[in-house]
Amino acid sequence: MKTTTAITRRTAMAGAAATLVAPAVVKAQGQTLKIGSLLPRSGFFAQAGQSMHRGVLAAPELLKDLGYNVEIIHIDTESNADVARTQAERAINDGCHVLTGAFDSGHTLAIAQVTEQRQVPFVVNVAAAPQITEQGYKFLVRNFQTGGQLVTNGLRLIKDVMDAKSIKFEKAVFLHANDTFGTAQRNAMDAIWPRVALPIELVEKIAYDPRAQDLSVEVTKIRSINPDLVMCVTRASDAIKMVRDMVRQRFQPKAIISPGSPGFYDEEFYQALGPLADFVLFGLPWANPKANMTQAFERAFVKANPNNRFAVDSFNAGFAFEGMLIAADAFKRAGTTNGPQLMEAVKATNLADHVMIGGPITFDAKGQNPNIGSALVQNLRRVPTVVLPKDVAVAEPVLPFPAWQGRS
Amino acid sequence: MLWSLYANVLVQGVLTGLVYGLMALGLSVIFGVVRVVNFAHGEFAVVGMYAAFVLFRSFGIDPFLSMLPIAAAFFVIGYGLQRTLINPFVSRPEHEQFILLVGLAIIMVNGTLMIFGPDARSANLPYSFDSWEIGTIIVDKVRVYAAIAALAVAALLFAFFRFTATGVAIRACADNLVGAAVVGLDVKKLYALTFGLGLACVGAAGALMVTLTDATPMIAPAFTLLAFTIVIIGGMGSMTGAIVGGLLIGIAEAMASVLIAPSMKTMASFGLLVLVLALRPQGLLGRRA
Numbered sequence: 001m002k003t004t005t006a007i008t009r010r011t012a013m014a015g016a017a018a019t020l021v022a023p024a025v026v027k028a029q030g031q032t033l034k035i036g037s038l039l040p041r042s043g044f045f046a047q048a049g050q051s052m053h054r055g056v057l058a059a060p061e062l063l064k065d066l067g068y069n070v071e072i073i074h075i076d077t078e079s080n081a082d083v084a085r086t087q088a089e090r091a092i093n094d095g096c097h098v099l100t101g102a103f104d105s106g107h108t109l110a111i112a113q114v115t116e117q118r119q120v121p122f123v124v125n126v127a128a129a130p131q132i133t134e135q136g137y138k139f140l141v142r143n144f145q146t147g148g149q150l151v152t153n154g155l156r157l158i159k160d161v162m163d164a165k166s167i168k169f170e171k172a173v174f175l176h177a178n179d180t181f182g183t184a185q186r187n188a189m190d191a192i193w194p195r196v197a198l199p200i201e202l203v204e205k206i207a208y209d210p211r212a213q214d215l216s217v218e219v220t221k222i223r224s225i226n227p228d229l230v231m232c233v234t235r236a237s238d239a240i241k242m243v244r245d246m247v248r249q250r251f252q253p254k255a256i257i258s259p260g261s262p263g264f265y266d267e268e269f270y271q272a273l274g275p276l277a278d279f280v281l282f283g284l285p286w287a288n289p290k291a292n293m294t295q296a297f298e299r300a301f302v303k304a305n306p307n308n309r310f311a312v313d314s315f316n317a318g319f320a321f322e323g324m325l326i327a328a329d330a331f332k333r334a335g336t337t338n339g340p341q342l343m344e345a346v347k348a349t350n351l352a353d354h355v356m357i358g359g360p361i362t363f364d365a366k367g368q369n370p371n372i373g374s375a376l377v378q379n380l381r382r383v384p385t386v387v388l389p390k391d392v393a394v395a396e397p398v399l400p401f402p403a404w405q406g407r408s
Numbered sequence: 409m410l411w412s413l414y415a416n417v418l419v420q421g422v423l424t425g426l427v428y429g430l431m432a433l434g435l436s437v438i439f440g441v442v443r444v445v446n447f448a449h450g451e452f453a454v455v456g457m458y459a460a461f462v463l464f465r466s467f468g469i470d471p472f473l474s475m476l477p478i479a480a481a482f483f484v485i486g487y488g489l490q491r492t493l494i495n496p497f498v499s500r501p502e503h504e505q506f507i508l509l510v511g512l513a514i515i516m517v518n519g520t521l522m523i524f525g526p527d528a529r530s531a532n533l534p535y536s537f538d539s540w541e542i543g544t545i546i547v548d549k550v551r552v553y554a555a556i557a558a559l560a561v562a563a564l565l566f567a568f569f570r571f572t573a574t575g576v577a578i579r580a581c582a583d584n585l586v587g588a589a590v591v592g593l594d595v596k597k598l599y600a601l602t603f604g605l606g607l608a609c610v611g612a613a614g615a616l617m618v619t620l621t622d623a624t625p626m627i628a629p630a631f632t633l634l635a636f637t638i639v640i641i642g643g644m645g646s647m648t649g650a651i652v653g654g655l656l657i658g659i660a661e662a663m664a665s666v667l668i669a670p671s672m673k674t675m676a677s678f679g680l681l682v683l684v685l686a687l688r689p690q691g692l693l694g695r696r697a
Contacts, residue, residue: 042518044626046526178671207671211630213621216420216548217665217673224413237528237622247537248548268527272622276537404537 032071033331035324036091038101038111043079047236047266048103048316052126055317058304059324062297068328077107085110092118097337098330098346100323103316105129106180115139119339121330121346125323126316129184133368139343141367143322145260145285145374147181151188153374154259154283155196158231160388161257161281161376162198165399169200169229169254173222175242176233176261177210185233185261203227210238219245228254228400232261239263239280240272247276247404254400258282265377265384267312275407278379279398281387286375287314288357289386289394297321297355311383318355325354326361357392412544417662419547423555425658427616429651430558431631432638433565434609440645441582441602444494445502447509450631451516452607456482456614457623458520464531464618471531472557475615479561482611483604490603495596513628520625528622536619554616561612562651565605569647578602582645637677641684643694652692656680 037056040049056072063070075091077084084107088099092114099115100123102108108127115122116139124132124142128150133142145153162168174189176182186205193202203225208218219242222230230253234242243256257280258264264280287294298310301317310317326349331337334345351361359371376388378397387397435449446452459478460471493512497505538549569575581588581598589595621627638657642649657677664676684691 042521042526046521046626047528050526207669209671209674211627212670212673213424213617213627215670216424216551217417217662218670220413220416220420221666221670237624240528240530240622244537248539249546250539250541266527268529268622272528272530272532274532 031337032069033098033328033337034071034073034096035327036073036075036088036094036096036099037320037324038075038077038084038087038091038099038107039320040079040084040103040107041074041076045079045104047268048126048262049076049079051266051313051316052103052320054305054308054313055301055320056324058297058301058317059321061303062300062321063324063328065296066325066328068325068332070324070328070331072324077102079104079107081106081110084108085114088114089118092120096120097339097342098123098327100125100320100327102127104180105132105184108132112137112140119343121327121339121343123323123326123346125319128181133366137367139339141326141346141349141363141369143326143361143369143372144319145372146368147184147260148188148192149372150260150284150374151185151192152196154257155192155198157283157374157376157388158229158257158259159196159198161397161399164388165397167254167399169227171203171225171227172200172229172231173203173225173227174205174231174233175218175222176205176207177235177238178207179210179235181261182207182210182233185259189259200229208238210235212241214245215241216245216249218242219249219251222246223249223251230256232256232258232263234258234261234263236263236266236268239266239269243273243276243280250404252401252403256280256401258284260284260374262315264379265312265315267309270312270379270382274382276404277382278407279401281376281378281397281399283374283376284315285319285356285358285372286377286384286386287318287355288392290392291353291355293353294318294355309383311385314384322355322361325351357386413666414663415545417666418659419545420551421659421662422655423547423551423658424620424662425655426555426558426651427613427620427654428634428638428658429654430561430609430616431613432635432642432650432654433562433647434606434613435635436639436642436645436647436650437565437609438603438606439639440647441578442490442494442498442599444498444505445509446606447506447632448513448516449610449635450628450633451513452482452610453614453617453631453635454520454623454625454628455516456611457618458524458529458614459611460615460618461529461531461623464533470533471615471619472553475557475561475612478615479608479612483608485604486607487600487604489607490600491596494603495599498599513632517625517628520628524623524625526624526626528624530622531618533619550619554619557616558613561609562647565609566647568605574598574601634677637681640691641681643691646691646693646695649691649693656692 075087088111098121103126105127122140128147130146270277301310330345334342358373375386377384378387385395463469463474540547638653642653660676661673665673
């Protein structure tokens with residue numbers, strides 16, 4: 001038997017490549033992944049940005065327990081797309097290997113242009129505009145539902161709760177903010193409402209200015225229509241104004257349901273309205289109260305943020321944490337901080353154990369996670385509580401609403 | 409019933425407009441006499457809101473009562489501010505005054521953000537959610553109280569300028585600065601008193617606003633813009649113009665919400681502004697320069 005010991009050109013090239021790459025892998029294994037967390041912690045979106053930030057603050061300890069080594073750089077985008085773009089550039093210059101963010105779709109798109117150019121992975125934690133994953137970005141994945149998915153799932157949950165409680169709604173009004181998010185939700189509603197064929201007459205769609213001092217005129221208009229269901233897409237301060245004016249004007253619908261928007265689960269909503277904050281429903285992706293990872297994350301959250309309630313922050317904080325988890329897990333598998341290689345690992349993510357409701361975290365060819373579920377959540381005793389679907393619910397939905405008067 | 413909808417909306421517009429008017433009154437008073445445009449006006453209103461919120465949450469003092477000590481405190485702050493910070497800028501170019509007051513506004517917004525955070529803060533009065541039903545018209549209690557309080561503060565201010573020696577002296581400064589100085593009036597002191605009175609109005613308006621809407625640092629620029637719009641419509645420096653401008657804006661916004669679309673109500677106030685600037689640049693009750 002003849003043993004060949006001759007070194008071919010191909011073997012030599014492979015050996016040389018291995019010699020070059022091996023130290024990098026070894027170095028990466030001892031290295032820490034530097035994640036830039038871009039969030040609007042001041043300005044118009046500060047309330048939500050701070051809520052997400054609390055999730056980011058809780059992440060390092062839990063990630064360490066899970067065997068991931070990360071360093072997080074906290075960056076404020078000041079609720080401004082231009083600032084988001086320049087801060088993304090700066091974060092990469094300062095050595096961030098991955099960026100996560102950015103709550104607002106406009107900010108997210110601004111950051112995506114930078115990460116694409118610099119070939120740095122960008123894990124989108126909250127941002128619903130469909131075009132984020134429709135523009136062919138190679139260095140971006142989104143672990144959040146699109147606006148269309150939010151509305152579709154939200155409307156489906158309205159149907160489910162009607163069936164579950166054997167309740168009928170005759171007339172509905174759709175009230176929405178006329179900002180980027182609210183208008184996108186309105187467009188999604190226009191497209192999806194006829195398809196879901198809910199047995200409800202949608203009488204009117206009312207757009208309002210989210211910077212208005214009150215919504216008294218809007219509520220007066222709704223009251224004159226007298227619907228039994230009010231569907232709305234709001235932010236926290238608008239949600240407070242809306243409920244306050246409904247109570248003042250003695251308008252009592254059977255239900256207020258948001259088919260996919262923030263506003264009703266923010267601490268300021270509970271603080272401002274007390275018992276009047278109860279029984280409002282919203283269909284959203286939500287933290288799975290029965291998942292082990294959620295329970296572990298809740299413990300880390302409470303330790304990092306002793307003055308905040310996890311139940312209230314679980315939507316924002318949960319997605320913020322999952323963004324970090326996706327990046328850390330990809331780094332562990334890739335063994336390198338090299339942008340293109342790390343991005344390959346991000347795209348190959350398959351995380352069955354995570355926080356939010358839904359199947360494993362995976363990404364399709366466009367970088368969209370198709371497995372995120374929605375829950376119907378109801379405020380019960382000032383705590384957002386999952387009431388549907390049944391497999392993750394921890395309480396029964398209460399419908400129709402008890403009267404505003406006499407609540408305590 | 410359509411008329412009932414319009415009647416409800418009109419009443420809301422009038423009541424909100426009166427509070428808007430009070431807020432703009434401070435800006436008009438300061439500009440009318442000192443000739444300095446307070447670009448931190450909305451920020452002072454928001455600080456007034458937070459002051460009322462803190463007094464209510466900590467000591468249970470109703471904002472309709474706390475508006476008095478808040479107005480007094482704002483008077484002292486305004487007096488001190490004019491004597492120390494603003495006075496050196498009175499004779500300087502307008503862009504320097506602008507930079508000074510915008511800088512002050514930024515400090516105030518970020519200061520309130522650091523102290524109170526970005527969340528909306530509201531004074532949950534026991535009667536916050538109460539209303540009167542008059543036929544088919546529903547009127548919020550707090551809105552009525554706020555409008556009455558705004559009218560009372562405005563009446564006091566009008567009386568001060570009309571019936572007191574100091575008020576007359578301030579008006580003399582506004583009408584003829586050189587003449588006032590020649591007859592021996594202490595112009596610097598009168599300027600400081602005016603700035604104090606202007607801020608007292610804003611403080612009182614802030615305390616009233618917290619009964620109607622929630623306090624957040626980020627609404628301050630919107631308040632400044634609103635006050636400017638009202639003052640320009642009513643006439644820069646005219647106190648009656650500020651109240652009339654506030655009423656017009658309140659009614660225009662409310663009616664536009666019903667007749668056009670709720671999201672268009674801000675457009676209505678700016679439409680009104682453009683119309684006034686085109687047809688009567690000095691404002692409805694302003695005097696030609």
